[in-house]
Amino acid sequence: xxxxxxxxxxxxxxxxxxxxxxxxxxxxxxxxxxxxxxxxxxxxxxxxxxxxxxxxxxxxxxxxxxxxxxxxxxxxxxxxxxxxxxxxxxxxxxxxxxxxxxxxxxxxxxxxxxxxxxxxxxxxxxxxxxxxxxxxxxxxxxxxxxxxxxxxxxxxxxxxxxxxxxxxxxxxxxxxxxxxxxxxxxxxxxxxxxxxxxxxxxxxxxxxxxxxxxxxxxxxxxxxxxxxxxxxxxxxxxxxxxxxxxxxxxxxxxxxxxxxxxxxxxxxxxxxxxxxxxxxxx
Numbered sequence: 628x629x630x631x632x633x634x635x636x637x638x639x640x641x642x643x644x645x646x647x648x649x650x651x652x653x654x655x656x657x658x659x660x661x662x663x664x665x666x667x668x669x670x671x672x673x674x675x676x677x678x679x680x681x682x683x684x685x686x687x688x689x690x691x692x693x694x695x696x697x698x699x700x701x702x703x704x705x706x707x708x709x710x711x712x713x714x715x716x717x718x719x720x721x722x723x724x725x726x727x728x729x730x731x732x733x734x735x736x737x738x739x740x741x742x743x744x745x746x747x748x749x750x751x752x753x754x755x756x757x758x759x760x761x762x763x764x765x766x767x768x769x770x771x772x773x774x775x776x777x778x779x780x781x782x783x784x785x786x787x788x789x790x791x792x793x794x795x796x797x798x799x800x801x802x803x804x805x806x807x808x809x810x811x812x813x814x815x816x817x818x819x820x821x822x823x824x825x826x827x828x829x830x831x832x833x834x835x836x837x838x839x840x841x842x843x844x845x846x847x848x849x850x851x852x853x854x855x856x857x858x859x860x861x862x863x864x865x866x867x868x869x870x871x872x873x874x875x876x877x878x879x880x881x882x883x884x885x886x887x888x889x890x891x892x893x894x895x896x897x898x899x900x901x902x903x904x905x906x907x908x909x
Contacts, residue, residue: 654683655861658703660772661688662797664821664846665708667878668732670893672707672868675904678897680860691772692718698851699725704858705850705865707732710819713841714738714773727852731845732869733821737832738774739840740765740781741818743808744829751785751833758789760813766803767817770794774817774840781839792817804828821872823879863909874903 655676659669673684687703695715697703699722709715709728719728740751748757754765765782767775778792795803800816801824807814808828815833824830848865855862881892897904 654685655705655858656685656687656703657705657707658687658689658694658697659706659708660691660694660769660797662708662768662819663823663879663882664733664819664875666882666889667875667893668707668846668868668870670889671878671897672705672865673890674893674897675864675868675907676861678894679904679908680864682858682861690769691715695719695722695726695849698722698849701851701853703851704854704861705848707846707848707865707868709847709849710736710738710773710844711847713844714777714819716773717776718773725852726849727854729848729850729866732848733846733872733875734843735872736820736844736846737840737842738777738817738819738844739832739835740778740815741824741830741832742813742815743811744831745811746813746815746831749831749834751781751787751835751839754815754833755785755787755789757813758787761790761815762813763789764791764793765815765817766800767792767794768797768800772817774819777840778817781835784837784839821875821879823876823883826876826880827883860909864907867907870903874900 657669657672659665669686673686676682676684689697694706695718698706709719711719748754754761765778767778775792775794782790782792804814804816804824818824848868850862850865878892878896881887881896882889
């Protein structure tokens with residue numbers, strides 16, 4: 628009897644060890660940077676996958692370089708905010724063959740230096756002679772982000788010797804912008820579209836005649852190698868996912884409301900757009 632009990636316990640223990648990895652594979656992991664556009668798309672994908680496939684989705688916020696490294700290592704399953712061809716081009720080259728590009732989920736994106744429309748200059752090159760008005764700085768986001776790398780390139784290219792790029796975060800940058808905007812002070816920030824700040828403030832891109840920041844970009848979805856075989860339905864949703872400026876703008880605007888929860892907002896948006904969600908489903 629004791630032997631039979633011991634054998635049964637051993638069998639149950641082995642079964643548990645075998646089952647654990649299988650259960651772990653049912654959690655889909657999406658990695659993102661805490662930018663307004665990335666937060667919107669990552670949470671919408673989480674809502675669609677959880678509510679239609681019955682799988683748990685784990686979202687992990689990291690820096691841009693770490694986002695690609697985690698995907699290439701297979702530690703994460705997907706990312707929904709890869710800016711191409713310029714912003715994240717160098718990072719994509721670094722992991723060529725180790726991650727899979729599913730193509731654009733948004734077209735018409737753009738990065739550059741942004742100022743309020745009341746600022747009386749129009750080009751990046753003019754900043755150097757107005758450094759005092761800008762407090763000698765460009766307010767940036769997290770170090771290592773593609774737009775930050777290009778901003779450093781722009782400082783060198785346009786010889787902005789009196790201007791310094793100051794690292795911050797997406798939230799920190801917009802908070803500083805809002806504060807100085809209220810006071811009608813000059814400010815230059817690293818920025819991009821799509822972003823809710825263009826709906827809230829009157830802003831303009833400083834002209835970049837030498838195209839240091841590139842031109843129009845796309846926002847692409849990438850997945851780890853092997854995701855299609857492991858989770859074909861998840862792969863299908865991520866592969867077919869695309870939306871318009873108006874749609875992503877709705878979600879980003881919802882996320883700016885004090886006290887709101889970004890995942891609850893994503894679920895609300897998907898519930899209000901069943902036809903769009905249906906177009907992404909297997």
